[in-house]
Amino acid sequence: MNIVIFGPPGAGKGTQSKFISKKFNLFQLSTGELLRNEIKNKTKLGSKIITLINSGELVSDDVVSNLIEKFISNNIYKNRLIFDGYPRNLNQAKNLDILLKKYDQKIDIVLKLSVSLETIKKRILERQRQENRADDNELVAVKRYKTYEESTEPILEYYNKSNLLKVVNGETSITEINVEISGLIEAI
Ligand code: AMP
Numbered sequence: 001m002n003i004v005i006f007g008p009p010g011a012g013k014g015t016q017s018k019f020i021s022k023k024f025n026l027f028q029l030s031t032g033e034l035l036r037n038e039i040k041n042k043t044k045l046g047s048k049i050i051t052l053i054n055s056g057e058l059v060s061d062d063v064v065s066n067l068i069e070k071f072i073s074n075n076i077y078k079n080r081l082i083f084d085g086y087p088r089n090l091n092q093a094k095n096l097d098i099l100l101k102k103y104d105q106k107i108d109i110v111l112k113l114s115v116s117l118e119t120i121k122k123r124i125l126e127r128q129r130q131e132n133r134a135d136d137n138e139l140v141a142v143k144r145y146k147t148y149e150e151s152t153e154p155i156l157e158y159y160n161k162s163n164l165l166k167v168v169n170g171e172t173s174i175t176e177i178n179v180e181i182s183g184l185i186e187a188i
Pocket of ligand 1: 009033
C-alpha cells in the first residue's frame with residue numbers, strides 16, 4: 001500500500017511515519033529530509049534551496065517532483081511508500097496521482113494529523129532543542145504554518161472527493177495517535 005501523511009509542521013508526521021514504516025514494512029519518503037540532506041551534503045541543489053527552507057517557503061514543485069520520482073519508479077519501493085511532507089499543494093497532489101499512475105500504483109489512504117497553532121509552536125521549540133533544525137524557531141514556525149494553511153490545506157478537499165481522507169486528532173499522545181493510525185491502516 002501507499003500512504004500519504006500530512007498536517008501542519010510539527011504535527012508529528014515524521015514521528016508517526018517512522019512508526020508506521022516499521023510496523024507495516026513500508027518506506028518513509030520525507031521530502032523535507034531529502035532536501036535537508038542536499039543542504040548538509042553541500043550539493044548544487046542544496047545551495048539553491050537553503051534560503052527557501054530556512055525562511056519557511058516551499059521549494060519549487062519541479063525540484064521535489066524529480067526527487068520523489070526516483071523512489072516511485074524504483075521497484076524496491078513499489079507499493080510500500082509513505083509520503084511524508086508531499087504533496088504540499090494542489091499541483092503536487094495532482095502530480096503525485098500522475099506519477100503513481102505512470103508506475104502502476106495508487107494512494108490507498110491519506111492521513112491528516114490535526115493540530116492547533118499553539119501546540120505546534122510548543123512542539124517546534126522542543127524539536128529545536130533536540131534536533132537543532134535551522135527552520136525550527138518561532139518566527140519561521142509561524143511562517144511555515146501560514147504556508148501550510150494557504151498552500152497545503154486546500155488539498156484536503158481534493159482528497160475528500162476521492163474518499164481517501166482520514167482525519168486523526170494529532171493533539172493526543174504519540175502512543176494514542178499510533179494506535180488510531182494503525183487501526184485505520186489495518187482496516188484498508
Ligand atoms: P518538513 O521536514 O516536511 O517540515 O519540510 C521542511 C521544509 O522543506 C519545508 O518547510 C519546505 O521548505 C521544504 N519542503 C518539504 N517538502 C516539500 C514539498 N513537498 N514541496 C516544497 N517544499 C518542501
